[in-house]
Amino acid sequence: MMDKTIVELHEELKSGKVTSDELVQESLKKSHEVQEKCNAFVTILDDAKGTEVTDDLLSGIPFGIKDNYSTKGILSTGSSNTLKDYVPFFTATAIENLTKHGCVPVNKTAMDEFGMGGTGTTGHTGVQKNPWDTSRMCAGSSSGSAAAVAAGVYPFATGSDTGDSIRKPAAFCGIVGYKPTYGMISRYGLFAFASSLDTCGVLTRSVEDAAIVVDAMKGIDPKDMTSWDSSNINLYKDLSKDVKGKKLFYIKEIVDKNNYKNLPKETEEHLDNFMKTIDKVKELGIEVEEVSINQDLLNAIASTYVVISCAEATSNMSNLTGFSFGPRGEGSTYQEQMKDHRTKGFSSLIKRRFVIGSYVLQAVNQDKYFKNAQRARRLIVDAIKEQFKKYDGLILPVGTGPATKLDNHDMVSDDELTVLDEHLQIGNFGGFPSITIPNGFVDGLPVGINITGNCYDDQNVLNIAYALESSMDYKNQIAKEVK
Amino acid sequence: MSKYYATIGLEMHCEGSLTNSKVFSPSKNEYTELPNCNVTPIDMGFPGVLPVANKECVRMSIMMANILHARIPEYMYWERKNYYYPDLPKGYQITQNPPEECVGNGGYIDIEREDGSTFRVEIDNLHLEEDAAQLTHLYDTSTINYNRAGNPLFELVTGPCLHSADDAVSFLEYMRAIYQYCGISEADSKKGHLRCDVNVSISEDPDKLGTKVEIKNVNSFSSVRDAINYEIERQSDLKDEGRYDEEVVQETRRWDEESQTTKSMRSKVDAIDYKYFVEPNIPKIKLDKKWVDEIIASTPELPYERKAKYMNDLGLSSYDATIIIKDIKIATYFEKCVELGVDAKTAANWICTQILGYCYKEEKEIDEIYLTPERLAQITSAIKDGRISSKQGKELFALTLEREEEPEAIMEAEGMKQLSDDSELIKIVTEILDRSEAQIADYKGGKTNIIGYFVGQVMQATKGQANPGKVNQILKEELSKR
Incomplete structure (x- = not known):
């Protein structure tokens, strides 16, 4: 039953063929199976109970919450040892909004520690494995959410996206990942990673489900000054396949095979598959054009991201001292206690990022690094916004191919592939709405395509994705173990 | 008195005690002896919390900036000042920086001395920020009270333009009065609403500034006066002894109440790099010109x-x-x-x-x-x-x-009343005069100040209730009749 869409489940519930309690029980059973196989969860809420079924599409339906959302009375660790026993006394606005619709949280999903990583391997409860092939990663940081939705634990799980943390795992797991415009969903109660880039969103198996869930999560929040009033936007109601005459562009420097000297076979197939999808897009009556963007600007994306995200992260996570929450460090002075708490609590990857963040913010370095990164961010966003004057969106392949093998994730990826791997960060620089949907298979493993539009233009982006999804065969797919 | 020319700059922190809620959180802003009762997850920096700027605090800061003749910016803008300390729950303080982006940039205010002369204090900037929690150090443990964490704090920074402890205190007293008059703060030092940092340097040449020494956390105006005078003297003595260049260094000291001296905390080499950067959770807030004008017009x-x-x-x-x-x-x-x-x-x-x-x-x-x-x-x-x-x-x-x-x-x-009834007083006066032949004779003989004797007699007779003016008048009349 849990392989069905939200609308299908709602119909089953309404007709009385199944009860909410039965769905919750099935989802919990499935959670334990997927935990065994993929290590997708920090907490499984075995006490979860069904709720009353109303006319609300989400009522009675189980779902998952990424562990960096604060949930009252429920362990919320951000997959970090610094919060390994932290039970909050308030719930994130996005989760409160969702549960008002009657859906039922059944687990808290594992992630890269505080959203930093992008591999699903740095959380304090271990590595998340890809349900299509457990020797491969899910990507991250919303690794547990992606694995669970792909494995059919429930139709949706919340995610958060600072660089590509929803959209990349979605591609690796063959599902849909939607990051709305910055501020459409309140961040109150989302553990901060890099506040100017952090965005709440969702992982689902269809564009329609993504629209339903984000409709429920979004809304202006007096607790988040960066949130805005989207009450005139009804993503699900206005979902339409009528996209004829829309215009998209892709970036030549990223998708042109001739731009790479040593193209791995998987990447080549992924790019070929992308161009095949472009043909499908054109068949929908959408104009697609190739646009050239300054290569230096594109090359600056990854380092701009590192500088800004590490700087904000090091400041955001300065509250983790082990004094008012988290395990108290040992030592005879407060400095020693803080140091002990942070030394023991954080993974080495995070500590490395803190060092970078601290370095780029130092008074002597700030202009050269942090301020320059802010300038680069503005230039990149301006270049893309310039294109949005003419185009409805940007369409690009996600990553360098299918999910990476877990045993070689430490390999430094080829420099010339960096832009292909990291371009989704553009969406966070500009706060753009951005959605990944599956567009086929390479080596029997799913790959994804991404559509990104201008701020507040979420409906347009979803409609294009909705139409394209319908012209392909990967909607509502559940992971089938291939190896 | 030092023979050197002293130059003083002040940083005056005033807690805005008269708002309903804190500057970035909805917690109550209220002074109470009961610790940790005005606290939300925001004040304690729990994971996932966000700041929301308090419009009332912004209004107050604009009013103050205008009083100080400072430039009010187009946008309200905040940065984070990053440092680790147990009284700082988030590990950073939301404050305004650089000066050009502060709610008040530049400016001046004229102060009247007690002798009626005036002097002008240059303002570098006024900024609106959040207060830290309150630490209490006990014998072998320290406690944290978060009631104060996140309270609105107005920090006023003067130029190096004051030259005596008295002027510094006159300025501070006047600013305190302004905060009170504008309904921003009770400015009560007993409640810890006022705290100062003092910068002092001395020089032989009034056109040149000496080495600046900062004295932190001076918490009463009398301490400000004492700390300045002590520091001027300390630096002057070192200069007299020829040890100025080696021993007066750019450093941060603190005022020690007990010994009435300043003590070194850290030198400039150990100065903290606060790694200021934009607070990403508060978008730049455009200040509506009409609203600013209304605030200025409403200045009491x-x-x-x-x-x-x-x-x-x-x-x-x-x-x-x-x-x-x-x-x-x-x-x-x-x-x-x-x-x-x-x-x-x-x-x-x-x-x-x-x-x-x-x-x-x-x-x-x-x-x-x-x-x-x-x-x-x-x-x-x-x-x-x-x-x-x-x-x-x-x-x-x-x-x-x-x-x-x-x-x-x-x-x-107490039966307190004044006897002013003419007939009753005449009766008493007549009785006294009747038995005072000798004194009347003296009076008539020109010893007119003996009238005081008669007044005293009347007062005695009336237990002090007689109206002295009336008694005088009646006495003169009755004496003239004799």
Whole structure:
């Protein structure tokens, strides 16, 4: 039953063929199976109970919450040892909004520690494995959410996206990942990673489900000054396949095979598959054009991201001292206690990022690094916004191919592939709405395509994705173990 | 007195105690002895919390910036000041930086000295930020009280433009009065609302600045005066001894109340790099020009304006007016008295001598004492009407405060009244004169000051209740008849 869409489940519930309690029980059973196989969860809420079924599409339906959302009375660790026993006394606005619709949280999903990583391997409860092939990663940081939705634990799980943390795992797991415009969903109660880039969103198996869930999560929040009033936007109601005459562009420097000297076979197939999808897009009556963007600007994306995200992260996570929450460090002075708490609590990857963040913010370095990164961010966003004057969106392949093998994730990826791997960060620089949907298979493993539009233009982006999804065969797919 | 030229700059922190909620959180902004009761997850920096700027605090900061003749920016903008300390729950303080982005940039304010001369204080900037929690260090442990964490804090930074401890204190006292008059803060140092950092340098050449030494956390105006004077002397002594260059270094010191000295905390080499950067959770807030104009127009009457009014319209001396405007509670008390019909000069006299003397002795605020303006008016009107003598008035004042009973009731109970009835007084005077042949003879012989003797006799006979003016008048009349 849990392989069905939200609308299908709602119909089953309404007709009385199944009860909410039965769905919750099935989802919990499935959670334990997927935990065994993929290590997708920090907490499984075995006490979860069904709720009353109303006319609300989400009522009675189980779902998952990424562990960096604060949930009252429920362990919320951000997959970090610094919060390994932290039970909050308030719930994130996005989760409160969702549960008002009657859906039922059944687990808290594992992630890269505080959203930093992008591999699903740095959380304090271990590595998340890809349900299509457990020797491969899910990507991250919303690794547990992606694995669970792909494995059919429930139709949706919340995610958060600072660089590509929803959209990349979605591609690796063959599902849909939607990051709305910055501020459409309140961040109150989302553990901060890099506040100017952090965005709440969702992982689902269809564009329609993504629209339903984000409709429920979004809304202006007096607790988040960066949130805005989207009450005139009804993503699900206005979902339409009528996209004829829309215009998209892709970036030549990223998708042109001739731009790479040593193209791995998987990447080549992924790019070929992308161009095949472009043909499908054109068949929908959408104009697609190739646009050239300054290569230096594109090359600056990854380092701009590192500088800004590490700087904000090091400041955001300065509250983790082990004094008012988290395990108290040992030592005879407060400095020693803080140091002990942070030394023991954080993974080495995070500590490395803190060092970078601290370095780029130092008074002597700030202009050269942090301020320059802010300038680069503005230039990149301006270049893309310039294109949005003419185009409805940007369409690009996600990553360098299918999910990476877990045993070689430490390999430094080829420099010339960096832009292909990291371009989704553009969406966070500009706060753009951005959605990944599956567009086929390479080596029997799913790959994804991404559509990104201008701020507040979420409906347009979803409609294009909705139409394209319908012209392909990967909607509502559940992971089938291939190896 | 030092023979060197001292230059002083001040950083004055004033907690905005008169808003309902904190500057970036909805917690109550209230002074209470009970620790950790005005706290939300935001004040404790729990994971996932976000700041929301308090519009009322922004309004207050704009009003202050205008009073300081500072440039008000187009946008409100905040940065994070990053450092680790147990009283700083988030590991950073939300504050305004750089000066050009602060709510008040540049500016000046003119201050009147007690002798009537004036001097100008240059303002570098005024910024709105959040306060830290309160740490209490006990014998082997420290406690954290988060009530103060996130309270609005107005920080005013002057240029290096002051040259004496007295001027520094006059400036601070005037600024305190302004914060009170504008309804921004009670500015009560007992509640920790006022804290200062002081920068002091000395030089032989008034055109050159010496090495700046910062003294942190000076928490009362008298300590500011003492710390400045101590530091000028310390630096001057070192200069006299030829040790200035090696021993006066750019450093941060602290004022030690116990020893009444400054002690070194850290040198410039160890200065903290606060890694300021934009607070990403608060978008730049455009300040509506109309709103800013409204705020400026709503600025209440300021202390010096009131002082001028008291002197010009109510005939107060500069001395009395200066005392009365210093604290809004005193000014409010005074104005209430005037409103109740008490003669302004009379009210000022009572306030500046008896009442403030009593407050000082009892360590009470003027609005805390039993003798309200209404009760003072009972006393002054009884004196004015001649129902009691001014001597009795002073007794009544003391009894009112001592017994905490209405003055009218005390007058009744104590039989306090002034005998002003002519026929009764004539009767008493006649009786006394009848048995004072010798003294009358002296009087007639030109010893007119013997009249005091007769007055004393009358007072004795009436237990001090006779109206002295009347008695004098009747005595003269009756004596002339003999």
